[in-house]
Amino acid sequence: MEAINNKIISLRKEYSSAFLDEADANQNPFKQFELWMHQAVEAAILEPHAMNVATVSSDGKPSSRIVLLRAFNEEGFVFYTNYNSHKGNDLAQNKYASLNFFWPELERQIRIEGSISKIDQDTSTAYFHSRPRESQIGAWASIQSAVIENRKVVEDAFVHYNEKFKDLELIPKPEHWGGYNIKPTYIEFWQGRPSRLHDRLRYTTINDEWKIERLSP
Numbered sequence: 001m002e003a004i005n006n007k008i009i010s011l012r013k014e015y016s017s018a019f020l021d022e023a024d025a026n027q028n029p030f031k032q033f034e035l036w037m038h039q040a041v042e043a044a045i046l047e048p049h050a051m052n053v054a055t056v057s058s059d060g061k062p063s064s065r066i067v068l069l070r071a072f073n074e075e076g077f078v079f080y081t082n083y084n085s086h087k088g089n090d091l092a093q094n095k096y097a098s099l100n101f102f103w104p105e106l107e108r109q110i111r112i113e114g115s116i117s118k119i120d121q122d123t124s125t126a127y128f129h130s131r132p133r134e135s136q137i138g139a140w141a142s143i144q145s146a147v148i149e150n151r152k153v154v155e156d157a158f159v160h161y162n163e164k165f166k167d168l169e170l171i172p173k174p175e176h177w178g179g180y181n182i183k184p185t186y187i188e189f190w191q192g193r194p195s196r197l198h199d200r201l202r203y204t205t206i207n208d209e210w211k212i213e214r215l216s217p
Helices: 002-010 029-042 086-093 121-130 133-141 151-164
Strands: 050-056 062-068 071-073 076-082 096-103 108-118 177-191 199-206 209-214
Touching (some): 029 108, 029 177, 050 076, 050 086, 062 076, 062 086, 076 121, 133 151
Antiparallel strands (some): 076 177, 096 108, 108 177, 177 199, 199 209
C-alpha cells in the first residue's frame, strides 16, 4: 500500500479554468444551477446529472451513493429509486439529505442540503413508463439492497417478470418504486482556483428569501 499511497500524496492539479464572482452569479440559485448544468451538458461531460446522495440512518450512520438527477425546478431536485432500498429506509427515518455534483472537467462542484419527501404517484408513474421496458422490468426484479445468494437470483427474477408482463403494453409501476424531491435550504457553488484559493458561494434561505455569501476556501 505504501507505493500507491506515495502516488496519491504526489497527485496535484492546479485549477485555473474559470472564476466565480458574486457580481456575476445569479441571485436565484436555481437559475445559477441551470446555467452550470447547461454548461456541463454542452461540455459533453460523462453523466453530468450524476450526483452523490448522502443520507443518515436512524442510528446516526451516514451513507452515500451515486444516483441520477431526473428533474429540477424551484421546488427542488428529483431522483427515483426503490423506497425499500438502503437510502429509502434512511429517508423513512430522517427526512434530510444532501446532494453533491462534481464536474472535474469544469473544475466545479455543487453541494445541496435540504429536506426530502416523496413526489406524487402520478408523476412517478409517468416517469416509470418513460423508462426503457427492460429498466421497468428491472425495477420489479431487484429487491434493491437486499442480500442475495448469487446473480442468478436477480436474473431469474428478471425472466419471471419479463414473462409475466409480456402481454401488457404498460407495465404497472411497483408500489415500492418512485421519486423523491429534495427541497434545498442550502446550495453552494464551488469553482476551483489557483493555489487552492477556490471560489465558494453559498446560498441560504429564510422564508423563501435567498442570501448569497462568500465562504473562505
